[in-house]
Amino acid sequence: MTTKTDTLIPAADITDNQSVAVILEGKNILICRTNGEYYAVDNQCTHQRASLTEGRIRNCFLSCPLHGVRFDLRTGKPIGELTKVPLKTYGIIVSDDGNLHIELD
Amino acid sequence: MSDLIKVKQQGEARCEGISYQDLLDDEKIEVPSYLRENTNPYMGNEDIDVARWISRDFHEQEKIKLWPKVWQMTCREEDIPEVGDHHIYEVVDQSIIVTRTGENQIKAYINSCLHRGRLLRDCDGHVKEFVCPFHGSTWDINGQFKGIPCKWDFSHLDQKDMSLPQVKVGTWGGFIFINFDENSIPLEEYLSPLPEHFARFPLHDYYKGAHVQRVVQCNWKVGAEAFMESFHTLETHSEILTFTGDANSQYDTFGDHVSRSVTPMGIASPHLPNVTEAETMRDILELSGRMATDSAEGHEMPEGLTARTYVAETNREMFSEIIGESLDDATKSELEDAILYMLFPNTQVWTGYHGNIVYRFLPNGDDHNSCVFETMILMRYPKGTKRPDPAKKNILRPDQAFSEAPEIGGLGPVFDQDDSNMAAVQKGMLASKKGAVSLASYQESRIRHLHQTIDKYLKA
DSSP: OOEEEOOOOBGGGSOTTEEEEEEETTEEEEEEEETTEEEEEESSOTTTOOOOTTOOEETTEEEOTTTOOEEETTTOOEESSSOOOOOOEEEEEEOTTSBEEEEEO | OOTTTTOOOOGGGSOSSOOHHHHHHTOSSOOOHHHHOOOOOOOOOOOEETHHHHOHHHHHHIIIIITTTSOEEEEEGGGSOSTTEEEEEEETTEEEEEEEEETTEEEEEESSOTTTOOOSOSSSEEOSEEEOTTTOOEEETTSOEEEOSSGGGOGGGTTSOOSOOEEEEEEETTEEEEESOTTSOOHHHHHTTHHHHTTTSOGGGOEEEEEEEEEESSOHHHHHHTTSOSTTHHHHSGGGGGGBOGGGOEEEEETTTEEEEEEOBSSOOTTOTTOOHHHHHHHHHHHOSOSSOSOOTTOOOOTTOOHHHHHHHHHHHHHHHHHTSOOTTOOHHHHHSEEEEEETTTEEEEOOSSOEEEEEEEEETTEEEEEEEEEEEEEOOOTTSOOOOOOOOEEOOTTSOGGGOGGGTTHHHHHHHHHHHHHHHHHHHHHOSSOEEOOOSSTTHHHHHHHHHHHHHHTO
């Protein structure tokens, strides 16, 4: 079942190549913006569970601050040898009132 | 400038008919001196042993005496725009971290942890420091050792130089080069006369509009050689003969490390006697993949104009519009001909005002029977606007056709035709009873030049 979480944060609060970590229903989720688009992923690297909050974002890719694993924000897929496990991604939309909404499974 | 300037056809040693230098005489704009260079010293006609392409022993010699000594192109500066961005350059069994350490500073480190030897970085990316994923030895971006966990267990390292070993780095035209040999000649000397010849094409200001890679089942030299002569156009790319002066091409060598082929475009092949100017114009626009437009629709040639002039003027107008600069001083030759340089050993770059093709062939790891072929297309963007981000590399699977990479447009089908030879050349050489290849004296002289320079390194 899909739950819509209302009124998360205003979309305008996140600028390009920035991220904001939120806790939703006990899940630590990183909301990222790149090239004007918003993405939401689990805020935990699949290599060693490091927080991705300080990870650099460029062109749809988020780099883990610990060992530099890069994840494609669109699919969650990692690049390189350190992990083959993708990041969990969540659907995210900007509603008419300008707030972000996430789809939690 | 060379003493050989304006040497025209050289008797029976060249194809009958118009030469590239004759075509330059027809230019209305002052011809820059680099196009007037015409240097092709005789290098011999002996057969060349196929062992150079197929034997493990030759590959091992290259491993010891060639790759550790030559300047080699690793990536574009734009691929690592920010401090901490890095590219992993791999050649045979060597691995290098090419990283930006300052706005105008790039360093290249041996990609091996000084603790247990693990690769420090597995792939391209961005880090604030290099942390070995095995035990956590750490270096800052400048290669200075920051420490290892359980320092109490490593007092024996206190007196050792723990900075990351580096290799030489140089840049030209927006490309980053490395050289493993600390006693090598400077990059500037190695490149000569490339920078001078590319003065009208500031490649450092171009951006990478496409980047495609695929493994090809042939030795890296077989791959490179597929692009070093226009002789093969007749049989391999016969559909482009209506606008390609294949046998009119000029081939030049400049010192040990640079060679060039110039294939006139917008004229029909001397092999095809009855092509009309209108057919040449239509086909070059439709099939070349390098002109300002890829459709001949709506193009009517005014009476009395040649296809060569019409297409050059079309390119001049459309390229000027794209780059926001006047191209009034560009010759027809520069606007449409295939002017392709090779930088020894494995990098090839086309001149041009928009859409410059780059090729690179590297051994596929330690396998001498396959190689990694990469092509990039360097593009211009309007002056004063933000430089577009470089294209991400599109890695095709070995079973995919180059025409499955839409970003290289009309080049894809041409590469597929070349690809149909490359693996077959490797297999044919392995099967050869003759055990040697025979090269054309002139049209394949750049291949002989490549091998003579390889010999200079192997025998040094």
